[in-house]
Amino acid sequence: xxxxxxxxxxxxxxxxxxAIKDEARRQLAAEGAAKLSLRAVARELGMVSxxxxxxFPSRDDLLTALIIDAYDSLGESAEAAHADxxxxxxxxxxxxxxxxxxxxxxxxxHEYALIYGSPVPGYTAPxxxxxxxxxxxxxxIGIVRDAHQxxxxxxxPPLSGELRPEAERMAxxxxxxxxxxxxxxxxxxxxxxxGLVGFELFGQxxxxxxxxxxxxxxxxxxxxxxxxxx
Amino acid sequence: xxxxxxxxxxxxxxxxxxAIKDEARRQLAAEGAAKLSLRAVARELGMVSxxxxxxFPSRDDLLTALIIDAYDSLGESAEAAHADxxxxxxxxxxxxxxxxxxxxxxxxxHEYALIYGSPVPGYTAPxxxxxxxxxxxxxxIGIVRDAHQxxxxxxxPPLSGELRPEAERMAxxxxxxxxxxxxxxxxxxxxxxxGLVGFELFGQxxxxxxxxxxxxxxxxxxxxxxxxxx
DNA sequence: GTCTATAACGAGATAGAC
DNA sequence: GTCTATCTCGTTATAGAC
Numbered sequence: 001x002x003x004x005x006x007x008x009x010x011x012x013x014x015x016x017x018x019a020i021k022d023e024a025r026r027q028l029a030a031e032g033a034a035k036l037s038l039r040a041v042a043r044e045l046g047m048v049s050x051x052x053x054x055x056f057p058s059r060d061d062l063l064t065a066l067i068i069d070a071y072d073s074l075g076e077s078a079e080a081a082h083a084d085x086x087x088x089x090x091x092x093x094x095x096x097x098x099x100x101x102x103x104x105x106x107x108x109x110h111e112y113a114l115i116y117g118s119p120v121p122g123y124t125a126p127x128x129x130x131x132x133x134x135x136x137x138x139x140x141i142g143i144v145r146d147a148h149q150x151x152x153x154x155x156x157p158p159l160s161g162e163l164r165p166e167a168e169r170m171a172x173x174x175x176x177x178x179x180x181x182x183x184x185x186x187x188x189x190x191x192x193x194x195g196l197v198g199f200e201l202f203g204q205x206x207x208x209x210x211x212x213x214x215x216x217x218x219x220x221x222x223x224x225x226x227x228x229x230x
Numbered sequence: 231x232x233x234x235x236x237x238x239x240x241x242x243x244x245x246x247x248x249a250i251k252d253e254a255r256r257q258l259a260a261e262g263a264a265k266l267s268l269r270a271v272a273r274e275l276g277m278v279s280x281x282x283x284x285x286f287p288s289r290d291d292l293l294t295a296l297i298i299d300a301y302d303s304l305g306e307s308a309e310a311a312h313a314d315x316x317x318x319x320x321x322x323x324x325x326x327x328x329x330x331x332x333x334x335x336x337x338x339x340h341e342y343a344l345i346y347g348s349p350v351p352g353y354t355a356p357x358x359x360x361x362x363x364x365x366x367x368x369x370x371i372g373i374v375r376d377a378h379q380x381x382x383x384x385x386x387p388p389l390s391g392e393l394r395p396e397a398e399r400m401a402x403x404x405x406x407x408x409x410x411x412x413x414x415x416x417x418x419x420x421x422x423x424x425g426l427v428g429f430e431l432f433g434q435x436x437x438x439x440x441x442x443x444x445x446x447x448x449x450x451x452x453x454x455x456x457x458x459x460x
Numbered sequence: 461g462t463c464t465a466t467a468a469c470g471a472g473a474t475a476g477a478c
Numbered sequence: 479g480t481c482t483a484t485c486t487c488g489t490t491a492t493a494g495a496c
Contacts, residue, residue, distance in 0.1 A: 030351065031264070031351050031352075032264045032348070032350070032351040033348075034261070034262045034264040034265055035264055035265070035351075037473080039473070039474080040472095040473085048479055048480080050479080051479085113347075113348035113349070114348075116428075116432070116434070117343075117347050117348030117432070118262070118263075118343035118344075118347030118348045118432065119343070119432055119433065120262070121260065121261050121262040121265075125433075130437075133434075137438075159448065160444065160447075160448065162444040162447075163441075163444040163445060163447075163448050165441070166439070166440060166441035166444060166445060169440070169441075170438070170439065173437075173438075174438070184445065184448065184449075185452070187435075187438060187439055187445070188426065188445075188448075188449040188452070190429075191422075191425045191426045191428075191429040191434065191435070191449075192421075192422035192425045192426060192449075192453075193425065194425050194428070194429065194434075195421045195422045195423065195424050195425015195426065195428065196418065196421045196422060196425065198346075198421075198424070198425065198428065199421040199424065199425075202346070202347070202348065202349055203349065203355075204346070204363075204421070204424075205417075205421070207360070207403075208367075208400070208403075208404070208417060209396070209400065209417055210396065210399070211393075211395070211396035211399075214390065214392040214393040214396060215393060215396060215414065215417070215418075217390075217392075217393075218389065218390065218393050218414060218418075219414075219418040219421075219422075222415070222418070222456065223422075226452065226456065239462075239463095242463095243462090243463095267486085267487065267488085268487085268488065268489090269486075269487060269488075270486095270487090277464080277465095278464070278465055278466080279487090279488080279489085280464080280465075280466085280467095280489080280490080280491095281463075281464050281465075283489080283490085284462075284463060284464080288488080288489080289487095289488065289489095
C-alpha cells in the first residue's frame with residue numbers, strides 16, 4: 001500500500017464528500033433545510049443511502065457540514081473584502097465588510113437562510129459551528145479596535161445602570177480592550193446589519209425599498225457611525 | 231331557513247376554521263412550515279383530508295391564513311402597547327412598540343419564524359399579506375410623524391446624491407409629509423429592529439448577549455435617536 | 461346549499477426482506 | 479446493494495347526509 005495509493009484514496013474521499021455536499025446544497029435550494037434527506041442525496045448521486053453514512057454519520061452531521069461551509073464561505077468573502085480595503089479609513093473598511101456580507105447573501109440566498117434564517121426543526125447546532133460563525137463579527141471588532149488604538153473612535157453616551165453589568169461581561173468576553181459601551185454598540189450593529197440583509201433577501205423590502213444598493217450603503221455607514229467610527 | 235340557523239352554520243364554520251388553524255400552528259411549531267401537511271392536520275382533528283378543502287382551497291391558502299393571522303396578532307400586540315404609551319414622549323412610544331414586537335416574538339417564536347424567517351420553499355405570499363404585514367411599520371411612521379408635527383424631530387444629515395431619487399420615491403409612497411432622509415432612516419431602523427429580535431430568537435446571541443432585556447432596550451432607544459427622535 | 465366520507469390519481473418517501 | 483410492499487403527500491371526483 002504505497003503512499004500515492006493512500007493519497008489517491010484520500011483524494012477520492014474528498015471528491016465524494018464534495019459531491020455529496022454539492023448535491024445537498026442543491027436540495028437546500030429546492031426544498032429547504034427541513035426536507036434535506038440523505039436518501040434523496042444518495043439517489044441523485046447514483047449511490048445507495050447506506051453508502052452515505054461512510055461520509056456523514058447522520059443527516060444532522062451533513063447539515064452541520066453545510067452550515068460550517070456557509071459560515072466559512074461568508075467569512076472568506078468578508079475577509080477578502082476587508083483585506084482589499086486595508087489601507088482605507090475605518091468607515092470604508094466597515095462598509096466594505098458589510099457590503100461583502102450583503103453580496104454573499106444575494107449570491108447564496110439559501111445558504112444565507114440556512115445560517116441566519118429560521119432554525120431547522122429538530123436540529124441544534126453543535127459548538128463546532130461557533131468559530132466559523134464568529135468570523136464576520138471578529139472583523140468588525142478588529143476595525144473598531146484599530147480605530148480605538150489610533151484614537152479615531154468617538155466616545156459613546158454612558159450606559160444605563162441596568163445594562164452596565166452585562167456590558168462589562170460582554171466586553172470582558174469579546175474585546176477587553178474596548179469600552180463596554182462600544183462593545184454593546186458593536187453587538188447591536190452586528191445584529192442590525194443582518195436585519196438589513198435579511199429583510200432584503202426574505203422579501204420584506206418588496207415595494208418598500210427598491211433601489212437597495214445605495215440604501216444599504218447609507219444604512220451601514222450610519223451603523224458605523226453608531227459604534228463611534230467617523 | 232331562519233336567520234338563527236344561518237348564524238349557527240356560520241358559527242360552526244368559524245369554529246372548525248379556528249380548529250384547523252390551531253392544529254396547523256401546532257404542526258408549525260413541531261415540524262416547521264415546510265412540512266405543514268393538510269392530511270396530518272385532518273388526521274389530528276379526526277376529519278378526512280378532503281373535508282379540509284371546504285375551508286381552505288389548498289395547502290398554500292392555509293399557510294397564507296396562518297401568515298396573516300401572525301402578522302395581525304403581532305400588529306395587535308404592538309398597537310395595544312402603543313396605545314398604552316399614548317401619553318408618553320416619542321422615544322417612549324417607539325421603545326414600547328419595539329418591546330412589544332420582541333415580547334410577541336418570544337411568546338410566538340414559530341410564528342415569528344414563519345413571517346420573518348426563511349421563505350417557505352415553493353410558496354410565494356399573495357398581496358393580501360401586505361396590509362397586515364404593514365401594521366408595525368405604520369406605527370413607527372405615526373410616531374415619527376407626530377414628533378415631526380410637534381417639532382420634536384431633529385434633522386438628519388443630508389443624503390448622498392445616489393440615494394436621493396430612491397429616498398424621494400420612498401417618501402412619496404410611505405410618508406409624503408416626512409423628509410426623505412427621515413423615511414430612509416425609518417425603513418432602516420425598521421429592518422434593524424427585526425435584526426435584533428431575530429438574532430435573539432434564532433440563537434445568534436448565544437454566548438454573546440446574555441442579559442437581553444436591557445441590551446434590547448438600549449439598542450432600540452438608539453434606533454429611535456437614529457431616526458431623529460429625542 | 462353545505463358539509464363529510466369514500467375512493468382514487470400520481471408522485472414521492474420509507475422499512476425491511478433478500 | 480437491490481427490490482418490493484407499504485407508507486406519506488396534495489388534490490380531485492363522486493356520492494350521500496343534513
